[in-house]
Amino acid sequence: MNLLQAASSGIDTFNEIRDVLIRMSELLQSSGLRDWARMLTQIAERSDEGYPAIRPEIRRMYGGMGSLNDIVLHRDGKVLKYENNEFDALRERLYALTRD
Numbered sequence: 431m432n433l434l435q436a437a438s439s440g441i442d443t444f445n446e447i448r449d450v451l452i453r454m455s456e457l458l459q460s461s462g463l464r465d466w467a468r469m470l471t472q473i474a475e476r477s478d479e480g481y482p483a484i485r486p487e488i489r490r491m492y493g494g495m496g497s498l499n500d501i502v503l504h505r506d507g508k509v510l511k512y513e514n515n516e517f518d519a520l521r522e523r524l525y526a527l528t529r530d
Contacts, residue, residue, distance in 0.1 A: 448474045450524045461503040
């Protein structure tokens with residue numbers, strides 16, 4: 431891979447991270463989890479700071495009680511099966527994209 435391809439790959443990865451964050455935020459918002467939605471949107475909007483600036487913040491959301499891993503989407507007391515399946519896939523993808 432040449433330098434141009436490597437740079438392009440990095441940009442593609444960063445764009446995908448931003449897209450994943452935005453979609454996750456939409457799902458959270460539709461489930462009434464506005465604080466989480468706002469947090470993910472704010473991180474996505476900070477894309478001009480670059481990957482090294484937002485990566486640690488993303489990774490911190492995965493640990494401990496009340497983390498991103500604990501979220502279950504629901505509305506009117508009902509678990510949202512399809513939305514949770516999509517959210518789980520996005521959560522796993524985001525984790526993979528931000529690995530060292």
